[in-house]
Amino acid sequence: MSGSRPLPEPTPETQHFWDGTRAGELRLQRCDDCAHVYFPPRPFCPACASRSVSVFAASGRARLDSYVINHRPHPAFEGHYAIALVELEEGPRMMSNIVSCEQTPEALVLDMPLEVTFEPQNDSITLPLFRPAAEGSKT
Amino acid sequence: MTRYDKQVAIVGAAETTELGVIPDMSQLQLHADAALNALADAGLKPSDIDGVATAGESPTTIAHYLGITPNWVDGTAVGGCSFMIHVRHAVAALLTGQCHTVLITHGESGKSGIGRGRGRGNATSLQGQFEAPFGVVGPPTMFTLPVLRYMKRYGLTHEQLAMVAVVQRQWAGMNPRASKREPITVEDVLSSRMIAYPFHLLECCLVTDGGGALILTTADRAGDFPQPPVYVWGTGESVETPMVSQMADLTSSRAFAVAGPRAMSDAGISHSDVDHLMIYDAFAHLPIYGLEDLGFCGRGEAGAFIEEGHTAPGGELPLNTNGGGLSYMHSGMYGMYALQESVRQLRGTAPAQVEGAEVSVCLGVGGMFGASGCVVMGSQPKA
Structure with missing residues (x-):
């Protein structure tokens, strides 16, 4: 990293997510009424509108859904880098980056198994990134 | 009635x-x-x-x-x-x-x-929290994100994606007001500078x-x-999501699929009634998504449809006849120029005039597959 990324400013509705990444957990929400699992965070279920929802720690397992490899400069990245969409084992999709992996079409194969890793940016914000799943990990 | x-x-x-x-x-x-x-x-x-x-x-x-x-x-x-x-x-x-x-x-x-305000990103917004930290730098790194999934699911090739730009340049070549008019080939597109893999410069709109x-x-x-x-x-309209990462299906625009068919049923037309089509092309994959979400092509078929020349000059479904955002112009919110071309075609005054054009469908996108509006127009009052 040669510069800083634009960092999120949590809101009351998302604070639990960012507290989670700082604590090494990828926190999702599940509806207590219809069991729908969703992201990004909000204090109600987007499937059935119930306000009865619970936060839980996701497995951190995911697969590579789609991506682009950006060739234009970004102050926080060196060289070409992938912006990825990952589908979590629990269902929701999120944007992230793939680390510990060459940023090439040959290395970044759609549907490859991934696992979350956490990268602190400062005292309050830690970003969830993903890396190729370790051999033998359950994905 | x-x-x-x-x-x-x-x-x-x-x-x-x-x-x-x-x-x-x-x-x-x-x-x-x-x-x-x-x-x-x-x-x-x-x-x-x-x-x-x-x-x-x-x-x-x-x-x-x-x-x-x-x-x-x-x-x-x-x-x-x-x-x-x-x-x-x-x-x-x-x-x-x-x-x-x-x-x-x-x-x-x-x-x-x-005289253009530069809006600062809002770090508390959903995009600010859950997309901006991961290195997105404008539409070329967001609008483009779904397409690898489309390519894997349906077998769309890099050459077919490039062909979208080639065909639109054919239309632009007939339009004196188009920004880019020189003919290009698939090889030209694929050898142009990479912007965000798999998108090359010539697969991205003008600025x-x-x-x-x-x-x-x-x-x-x-x-x-x-x-x-x-x-x-x-007419039809819809919105889906402010975050491209949260599209329900990376291979289809829900907003297209709501706004487009609504406009066509509102107009009382079927696909065979359409003489002229505009699909907002900020990037080369948009006409492919639009053709399928409007129902002109089955799922996964639009790349081959364009490659076979059906939307090119002389084809049965003239598409983006001004050259589109890829070759005519693109100031950022291109929808107005697509509407203008539909009006010109139905007035009979377009530089690349489609002979006898009586019904035009004009499909727009907003944000990164975030919204859509569609207008069906006719040269005569609706029956």
Whole structure:
């Protein structure tokens, strides 16, 4: 990293997510009424509108859904880098980056198994990134 | 018989005097230049306008700047398809008598950045929290994200994606106002600079300055204007998500699939009735998604459809006949230029005129697959 990324400013509705990444957990929400699992965070279920929802720690397992490899400069990245969409084992999709992996079409194969890793940016914000799943990990 | 006794017609349409690089004009003046050209096209004065719709600037600013006292305004701003949605809202306002003559304006100093506020990202927004930290730098790194999934699911090739740009350049070559007119090949596209894999420079829209404006009124007055009226047969609108990462399906736009079929059923037409089609092409995959979400092609078939020449000059479904955002112009919110081309085709005045064009479908996108508006127009009143 040669510069800083634009960092999120949590809101009351998302604070639990960012507290989670700082604590090494990828926190999702599940509806207590219809069991729908969703992201990004909000204090109600987007499937059935119930306000009865619970936060839980996701497995951190995911697969590579789609991506682009950006060739234009970004102050926080060196060289070409992938912006990825990952589908979590629990269902929701999120944007992230793939680390510990060459940023090439040959290395970044759609549907490859991934696992979350956490990268602190400062005292309050830690970003969830993903890396190729370790051999033998359950994905 | 339709739901309305009356219909609405487009009686004035024009773009800015210049298109491309316009360093001596602010964004606000681009709105005004297009508006004045549209007023002249319709033989009207600003005082004849009682409804104002715009995006990119406030309708308050536009009305004040042009000296209009409206009793109806619409500031719907959901990206480049806002102008299609303004048409839809104007139809409702005109048919219920809320106003009588609507002006829709667009102007954007997309290349030169003159008089254009630079919005800072909001780090508390959903995009600010859950997309911006991961290195997105504008539409080329967001709008493009779904396409690898489409390519894997349906077998779309890099060559087929490049062919979208090749075919649109064929149309642009027939248009003196197009920014890029030299013919290109698939090899040219695939050897152009990589912007965001798998998208090369020639698969990304232009960045230019310009504007456009439309004037709408009820069809009973349409004969009072100097230009042949273009009738609004049907409209549709929808939104899906402000975050491309949260599209329900990476291989289809839900907003397209709602707005497009709604506009066509509203118009009472089937696919075989369509003579001319515009699909907002900020990037080369958009016409592919649009053809499928509108139902002109089955899932996974649009790449081959374009590759086989069906949308090219001489093909049975002329698509993006001005050259599109890839070759004609793209100031940022391109939707107005797609509407202008539909109007030209139905007036019979397009540079690359489709012989006998009577029905045109114009599909817009807003944000990164975030929104859509669709307008079906006819050269005659709807039956």
